[in-house]
Amino acid sequence: MILSSISLLAIKPCTTGGGRIKFRAKLSNPVPEVMPYLNSVIKTGLYIPSAKTFTYKIENHIINIHDYDLTCTQLTNESECYEMIDHLFDLINETWENRENITPNEETRERPNAIQLYKLLPQKKGCRDCNQASCMAFSSKLILGTAHLKECPHLKDEVFAPNYLSLESHLQLLGYETE
Numbered sequence: 648m649i650l651s652s653i654s655l656l657a658i659k660p661c662t663t664g665g666g667r668i669k670f671r672a673k674l675s676n677p678v679p680e681v682m683p684y685l686n687s688v689i690k691t692g693l694y695i696p697s698a699k700t701f702t703y704k705i706e707n708h709i710i711n712i713h714d715y716d717l718t719c720t721q722l723t724n725e726s727e728c729y730e731m732i733d734h735l736f737d738l739i740n741e742t743w744e745n746r747e748n749i750t751p752n753e754e755t756r757e758r759p760n761a762i763q764l765y766k767l768l769p770q771k772k773g774c775r776d777c778n779q780a781s782c783m784a785f786s787s788k789l790i791l792g793t794a795h796l797k798e799c800p801h802l803k804d805e806v807f808a809p810n811y812l813s814l815e816s817h818l819q820l821l822g823y824e825t826e
Contacts, residue, residue: 649743651675653717653732661720669720670728674739677714683751684742685712691820695755704821707792710735759817761787767810767817769801776800789814792823 652675661667682701686694692703701712707721708731719731742749764786777798779785788794796802796818802811 672717684749686752761790
């Protein structure tokens with residue numbers, strides 16, 4: 648076990664509003680040596696070795712693990728904060744205990760941007776079949792997680808199947824559900 652505890656330091660309103668909260672917590676021990684293993688286990692994470700940070704999403708929650716600190720956003724109440732702390736405590740310790748069976752991944756994954764996604768869309772100029780003003784607007788909403796691939800009916804066309812698979816993997820890297 649690498650962690651003996653995670654102590655809640657603060658609960659604050661999320662900057663995105665909506666009545667959501669975020670928390671900051673202190674880890675009992677620094678955990679940079681666990682991060683390459685987490686990077687292998689959580690395929691949607693963003694590991695930056697030089698900054699000693701590992702960031703990933705669970706549903707709408709953005710979790711950032713940094714050396715001795717931990718933050719999590721988009722929680723609904725204090726009880727959910729403690730549930731998330733318990734989950735992260737278990738995740739970090741279980742990953743560390745199972746490290747002999749995990750190949751560590753030191754790579755920083757490149758996160759896609761809206762233009763990369765736009766290039767993979769059918770780009771039916773002005774069709775608005777996805778209820779967005781343009782394909783660029785749709786790709787921007789995909790990056791934010793406020794639109795879903797299924798909203799573009801043209802991606803279901805057989806000719807776009809390879810693009811759909813590529814878009815799906817990009818969105819999964821961002822931590823979004825694609826089904």
